[in-house]
Amino acid sequence: MAEPLLKLDGVATSYGQSQVLWDIDLDVPAGSAVALIGRNGVGKTTLLKTIIGAQRLTAGRMTFQGRDVSALGPHQRARAGIGFVPQGRHIFPHLTVRENLETGLSALAGRAGGAGAIKAGIPDHIFDLFPKLAQISNRKGGVLSGGEQQQLAIGRALAGQSSLLLLDEPTEGIQPSVVQQIEDALRRVRAELGVTVLIVEQYLDFAWSFADSYRVMQRGRIIRAGSTREETAAEVAHLVNI
Numbered sequence: 605m606a607e608p609l610l611k612l613d614g615v616a617t618s619y620g621q622s623q624v625l626w627d628i629d630l631d632v633p634a635g636s637a638v639a640l641i642g643r644n645g646v647g648k649t650t651l652l653k654t655i656i657g658a659q660r661l662t663a664g665r666m667t668f669q670g671r672d673v674s675a676l677g678p679h680q681r682a683r684a685g686i687g688f689v690p691q692g693r694h695i696f697p698h699l700t701v702r703e704n705l706e707t708g709l710s711a712l713a714g715r716a717g718g719a720g721a722i723k724a725g726i727p728d729h730i731f732d733l734f735p736k737l738a739q740i741s742n743r744k745g746g747v748l749s750g751g752e753q754q755q756l757a758i759g760r761a762l763a764g765q766s767s768l769l770l771l772d773e774p775t776e777g778i779q780p781s782v783v784q785q786i787e788d789a790l791r792r793v794r795a796e797l798g799v800t801v802l803i804v805e806q807y808l809d810f811a812w813s814f815a816d817s818y819r820v821m822q823r824g825r826i827i828r829a830g831s832t833r834e835e836t837a838a839e840v841a842h843l844v845n846i
């Protein structure tokens with residue numbers, strides 16, 4: 605079998621003395637979409653932070669594209685192609701939409717062909733995916749709606765030419781009509797850009813509609829994994845709902 609794009613073996617992490625993740629094994633195959641689900645506080649966000657390098661591994665090993673990246677910091681992992689859309693989106697409020705997107709280009713610095721790509725600016729496919737961003741490119745990030753900010757945060761992560769996109773609760777606080785637009789855009793990100801997606805999502809209908817497989821977290825561990833095509837969300841919901 606082909607090596608997964610992302611692979612975690614026995615990964616743990618702590619906040620100071622307080623251990624939050626234990627013995628995480630996770631394979632994310634290239635081209636797949638994996639949903640990470642679980643109740644509040646079980647460690648989903650911490651797992652994403654560990655993957656992007658914002659949290660140090662205290663045990664285990666992480667490989668990305670077959671290379672051991674366990675010891676690399678966040679900038680190096682971003683440069684390797686790991687893009688992150690944080691919970692709450694973290695748009696720069698005083699920068700315009702265009703300037704926010706340009707900050708995503710920094711992940712290209714130091715990559716082969718990176719200087720040319722930075723000079724070329726924001727790739728057209730980002731505006732093809734999110735036409736709204738082109739219309740509001742001079743507007744300040746702070747005045748955008750939740751849905752516009754989410755599109756901007758995804759566009760910014762894609763500007764760094766990520767091959768893996770991590771999203772932390774992209775549907776949170778977004779109206780249903782916009783959730784559908786985001787799902788459509790993420791489908792195109794997979795199909796047209798070949799980007800692999802790992803998504804933390806509380807909204808199970810969205811997770812099931814979008815992802816191929818799921819992992820359930822409980823108290824800092826992955827306790828169950830399966831296919832969203834072979835099981836229904838209802839069969840798993842008791843592990844996730846409070």
Ligand SMILES: Nc1ncnc2c1ncn2[C@@H]1O[C@H](COP(=O)(O)OP(=O)(O)OP(=O)(O)O)[C@@H](O)[C@H]1O
Nearest residue numbers: 619622624642643644645646647648649650651691
């Ligand atoms: N910066 C931090 N310092 C110390 N403890 C933290 C920190 N961030 C999170 N925690 C703790 O780590 C545990 C896991 O939190 P985490 O945010 O990863 O969970 P989550 O599953 O993403 O929850 P939610 O759905 O509420 O975002 C919780 O007990 C939380 O209180």
